[in-house]
Amino acid sequence: MTFRGSGSIETGNVSGGGGGGGGRGRIALGGGAGLLVTIVALLFGVNPGDIMGGGDSGGGGQDTAVVSEIDKQLQACTFEKANTDTLCRIKATTVSVDKVWTKLLDGYTEPKTTIFSDSVNTGCGAASSSTGPFYCPADKTAYFDPTFFNMLVKMGGSDGPLSQMYVVAHEYGHHVQNLTGALQKGNQMGSHGATSGSVRTELQADCYAGVWAFHSDKGDDALLEPLTSDQIATAIQTARAIGDDTIQGSSSNPESWTHGSAKQRVKWFSTGYKSGDPNSCDTFSAGNLG
Template sequence: MTFNEGMQIDTSTTSSSGGGGGGGRLAIGGGVGGLLIVVVALFLGVDPGTVLPQGGTGAGTGQYGDQGTSAPGFDLSRCKTGADANDIVECRVVATGNSVDGVWTQLLQGYTRPHVRLFKESVQTACGPATTDVGPFYCPGDKTAYFDTSFFQELVDKFGSSGGPLAQEYVVAHEFGHHVQDVQGTIGRAQQGPGGAEGNSVRTELQADCYAGIWAHYASITKQQGTDVTFLKPLTDQDIDDALSAAASVGDDRIQKSATGRVNPESWTHGSSAARQYWFTEGYKTGDVNQCDTFSAPDLHE
């Protein structure tokens, strides 16, 4: 249990939908738990629908994507306090987003809250249709972080992460880290330059890991406006171990080794397990945004 029970959950920037509204599977993506649906066309002023594979349903038309014939989603009225966040995984996602907003509002001038979308099975986004298979992701086209909470169990069962709450909260904070990059105007760098273990896609993902560490540094000392309580209780060594376990479980090398028995750094998009742990720890220990400049780092600590 990590959230202070007196913390009040704000669901005003969150929406929820069930399955059935997503259409075809995306042909683009970058692996589990990161910048999964950034379409080059978004940065070139091109309609993303023109670059989607045949069978897709095109970009979402609503502010947060067209829900189409989606079944009813999670009842957000169940999320009221930190106690609900400690008990209900969907509420934990929303509350974590609240805490990340609280931290970055103080750290980054001009920070604006992203939208959060809880979905099941499939969803429409301004970056095109997506399914649960891609894992959590952030779409800059509609400034929305998307989560199917079934991923958290998959993180344990398939990727070997611990199941602690901070493992889940790390994932949320990482996706919000991409929103921070969007606010900073740097998220497009993921699509520039060479690929591979030293490429900008990896550097973008590792910076988001570092930003997740920044959140962990401040979340237990940042008070929520209106409640005068901190978002999180003081973090324990076990909490941090849970976050590091999640970071390691989605390293490119670990996923490749598990899937094929081989490791190919030239095809990496998110970074190694060791690098993901290093950059989360760097943010957590320092609390200094300037220490998260992965783009200038000569050593990514592979």
């Protein structure tokens, strides 16, 4: 996987540090969500600070020096660096995803992205690295601690660049859902179970990540060189690794699922990638999720 672009990555939507702080909006988790049982509570409005030991959602902010260092690295990002550097890859991926969705969705507005270390304040409350990547609809921001990708590999996911980009595209999928109302619809359909609103929301975000992958290397302004089947396989490997049944193992109970099985996550990412059509991602009307 190689970025076509050269020179600095021009976007003001990616920064280091915390978000709004103090709010109690709902968090739509994706990517690595499900790593911890306690994370389940985050999806439907529980204050992450209460779960992670942060107490008041207004506390637990990052060290200023850490934020400054992240911002310094982000400001130095180029498309060339995005091929080898995780922070720059996240930043470049957000530009690619925005390009795709601007063309596919009327009224699309770009979200913010915050890259943090250890802990962060958001419009949905305080969160820590153990939360995994997530999107907060209250401040329309996707949050990433890059160390998550190391944990993802330990879980059986791929360390390939497209695997990491799939996680970013998944979180941006939640932003698309926030804009279309699908996120709110999912919140009203239950947080647990194989056919719950939570599962349907997460599988749709997987499908939207596949839609992005389909379009990411097409057109004169595409930022990626043509994707190979081996690169797509790394995203599929990661989708499989973060299925509820994969994470829970032999004790997995569909009634406890919040994100969908490994098979389902692979199916819906593949659906989006094969079709390139957001309309193929209607998990809310699907009678059989896979």
